[in-house]
Amino acid sequence: MSSKVALPIKKYFTSVKNIQAGAIFSRDWAPLHSNQDWAVNKANLPNIIMNNYTLNGLLIKYVTDLYGDATRIGKVTFDIKKPICPNETLEFHGSINNEDKVSDELSLLNINLDIKISDQIVSSAKIIAGVNLTEKKLNSPWKIEAKTWKSYIDEIDL
Amino acid sequence: MQAELPKEITKLIGKISFKDSSPILVQKGLWQNFCSAIEDSNPIYWNESEAIKHTEELIAHPALLPSWVHDFEWHPDRTKVQPMQLHFYLKEVLNLPLGIVTEVEIEYYEPVKDGDEISSNQKLLSISDLVTTKLGKGRYWVIEVTYFNQEEIIVGKQNMHFLGYEK
Numbered sequence: 001m002s003s004k005v006a007l008p009i010k011k012y013f014t015s016v017k018n019i020q021a022g023a024i025f026s027r028d029w030a031p032l033h034s035n036q037d038w039a040v041n042k043a044n045l046p047n048i049i050m051n052n053y054t055l056n057g058l059l060i061k062y063v064t065d066l067y068g069d070a071t072r073i074g075k076v077t078f079d080i081k082k083p084i085c086p087n088e089t090l091e092f093h094g095s096i097n098n099e100d101k102v103s104d105e106l107s108l109l110n111i112n113l114d115i116k117i118s119d120q121i122v123s124s125a126k127i128i129a130g131v132n133l134t135e136k137k138l139n140s141p142w143k144i145e146a147k148t149w150k151s152y153i154d155e156i157d158l
Numbered sequence: 159m160q161a162e163l164p165k166e167i168t169k170l171i172g173k174i175s176f177k178d179s180s181p182i183l184v185q186k187g188l189w190q191n192f193c194s195a196i197e198d199s200n201p202i203y204w205n206e207s208e209a210i211k212h213t214e215e216l217i218a219h220p221a222l223l224p225s226w227v228h229d230f231e232w233h234p235d236r237t238k239v240q241p242m243q244l245h246f247y248l249k250e251v252l253n254l255p256l257g258i259v260t261e262v263e264i265e266y267y268e269p270v271k272d273g274d275e276i277s278s279n280q281k282l283l284s285i286s287d288l289v290t291t292k293l294g295k296g297r298y299w300v301i302e303v304t305y306f307n308q309e310e311i312i313v314g315k316q317n318m319h320f321l322g323y324e325k
Contacts, residue, residue, distance in 0.1 A: 018195055018196070021191075021194075021195035022192070022195045022196060025188070025191040025192040025194075025195050026192055026221070026222055026225045026228075027188075027225040027226075027228035027241075028225070028228065028241075029228075029231040032258070042256075043256050043258075043293075044256070044293050044294060044325050045293075049258075051259075052259045052262050053192075053221050053222065053224065053225060054195070054196060054221075056220075056221040056262065056264065057192065057193075057196045057198065057219060057221035057222075058196055060198075060219070060220055060221055061196055061197075061198040061200070064198070064200045065200075069200050069201050069202050069208060069212065070211075070212050072266075073220050073266055074265065074266060075263070075264065075265045075266070076262070076263075076264050077261075077262070077263040077264075078261070078262055079260060079261040079262075079319075080258075080259060080260055080261070083258075140211060140212040140213075141212075142202075142212040142213045142269070143212070146267045146268045146311075149267060150265075150267050153265055153267075
């Protein structure tokens with residue numbers, strides 16, 4: 001399948017607390033994620049900013065929330081066009097760029113995601129995920145041996 | 159402008175120059191704190207009886223792979239080892255005190271589980287000419303990081319794109 005399929009839009013509100021928590025719990029102690037005075041006056045930023053681990057976590061969550069707990073993430077690529085600061089509503093706009101059916105119970109999805117704040121794209125992402133789209137749930141994508149899994153990832157050009 | 163790069167920087171391109179070892183073992187309490195912060199309820203991070211159907215046991219949130227080699231902010235017996243030492247080394251040598259991540263590419267090969275010990279090595283892939291951005295004057299660089307578990311199996315790999323800059 002190669003035509004784009006739109007996925008549901010999800011929202012996430014950024015607070016000072018969840019930006020700080022995302023950074024601290026990902027063991028990222030850099031002050032630009034937790035110290036407003038430092039972020040503004042030392043780093044020339046508008047406020048503290050979301051760290052890349054938290055952003056990656058939210059991207060992965062978007063996909064696993066949609067396709068279920070068996071979803072295996074193979075690759076995530078994303079940029080950060082604008083700093084993501086507190087008190088913003090992030091909108092996740094996803095679409096399936098391509099679906100490659102590897103076997104009866106494994107499809108590799110190539111997903112595009114744009115994160116918007118007030119219609120402005122602040123981050124764009126591409127994700128490769130292995131999913132089982134059938135009613136049969138005997139073989140989880142997680143059961144695929146690592147070497148084979150890596151070969152699937154290598155074959156897809158994001 | 160590339161010629162203006164110090165020799166100690168150009169000689170790093172394409173070579174593994176720093177290694178990080180795990181300051182802590184992977185722990186479910188730590189990844190569940192992160193999952194709580196982003197409100198990720200996926201049972202493979204939380205619920206053993208559900209996880210066993212897919213991954214045999216609970217697994218760490220994949221987004222945390224780089225976090226397992228981050229040192230403590232404070233430790234009673236030693237000074238902190240900076241994560242991404244190569245990034246901080248570049249900032250120091252190039253006199254660019256500030257840095258942000260501009261792009262990330264990360265691949266996941268093996269799940270990371272409770273008790274795993276993650277290490278990594280870092281390689282400078284490229285560094286740009288001097289640029290002027292809204293944040294200030296600086297350079298872009300790309301660092302490849304390969305992550306291993308305690309059995310020296312590669313569990314993932316990422317390319318980190320940075321902007322190092324001064325106000």
